[in-house]
Amino acid sequence: MISFFISSFQKWVFPQKSLTDGNKASVLSADRDADRTLAVPFRGPITGGMQPGKKVVVVGVVDPRPDRFYVALTCGRGTSGEPPLDVALELCVRFRDRQVLRRACVSGSWGDVDRAVPFFPFIRDLPFKVPTSVHTLNLCPHTDVETVSTSVRSFFVCLVCFVSLCCVLCLFVIVLSLCSCFVSLCCVLCLFVVVLSLCCVLCLFVVVLPLCSCFVCLYSCFVCLNSCFVSLWLLCLFVAVLCLFVIVVSLCSCFVCLCSYFLPVCSCFVSFPSL
Numbered sequence: 001m002i003s004f005f006i007s008s009f010q011k012w013v014f015p016q017k018s019l020t021d022g023n024k025a026s027v028l029s030a031d032r033d034a035d036r037t038l039a040v041p042f043r044g045p046i047t048g049g050m051q052p053g054k055k056v057v058v059v060g061v062v063d064p065r066p067d068r069f070y071v072a073l074t075c076g077r078g079t080s081g082e083p084p085l086d087v088a089l090e091l092c093v094r095f096r097d098r099q100v101l102r103r104a105c106v107s108g109s110w111g112d113v114d115r116a117v118p119f120f121p122f123i124r125d126l127p128f129k130v131p132t133s134v135h136t137l138n139l140c141p142h143t144d145v146e147t148v149s150t151s152v153r154s155f156f157v158c159l160v161c162f163v164s165l166c167c168v169l170c171l172f173v174i175v176l177s178l179c180s181c182f183v184s185l186c187c188v189l190c191l192f193v194v195v196l197s198l199c200c201v202l203c204l205f206v207v208v209l210p211l212c213s214c215f216v217c218l219y220s221c222f223v224c225l226n227s228c229f230v231s232l233w234l235l236c237l238f239v240a241v242l243c244l245f246v247i248v249v250s251l252c253s254c255f256v257c258l259c260s261y262f263l264p265v266c267s268c269f270v271s272f273p274s275l
Helices: 024-037 151-274
Strands: 002-007 042-045 055-061 068-075 087-094 099-106 127-134 141-143
Touching: none
Parallel strands: none
Antiparallel strands: 002 042, 002 068, 055 127, 068 087, 087 099, 127 141
16 A cells, blocks of 8 residues: 655654554544644555556645655555655655755665755745656656745746846847947047048148248249349449440540640640751
């Protein structure tokens, strides 16, 4: 017979049956009473036993200040302090180190402890559900541990998902805005560089053009001065030649005058001896 056992703190503390219960009907009646009261520790038979494809679901609520609890599928009842020789499944949930331990006992020999669970699903003061099913004939159970979905938890999960989605969208918008600002800043910088280059070219042109005009003016002045110097030199030469000519003419006139003065005197001296 496959029995079902739940204990909150101590292992294998079975509820004691009355010594006056001598027949099977009284045992079944006590099991039905225990099933109705659902007191912990709880023990009861599984009708029809465990067969491949059969599923047992344990539903409960975690204590507000939990330490650990056990769920066991046993072959037989065992004693008040010792388990039966065959235990198809012993599930131990420990809240201090947040572990879910599973193991089995065959002919009094315990197997290895299975600790592999993706996460610790039990939360204090919240309901839970432990479905257990059999897949093979040797009653090796397969247990999936999960919590019961409540409206509050679903609400918080949806709220967290919504907030996460909003955060992702806000982050995307912020990144997009930063990218657009960066592109705009690059465009402004490029336009500023182009305008600055044009201004520099214009300034250079404005500076070079007066310099070129000054150079042309200086060259013109130099040419004018050179022409003036040539003209002055020619004028001086002309004046010198003219002065020389005047001097020559004056000398010639003086010579003529002298000749006209001395010629009568000479004629007198020449005529005087004839007297």
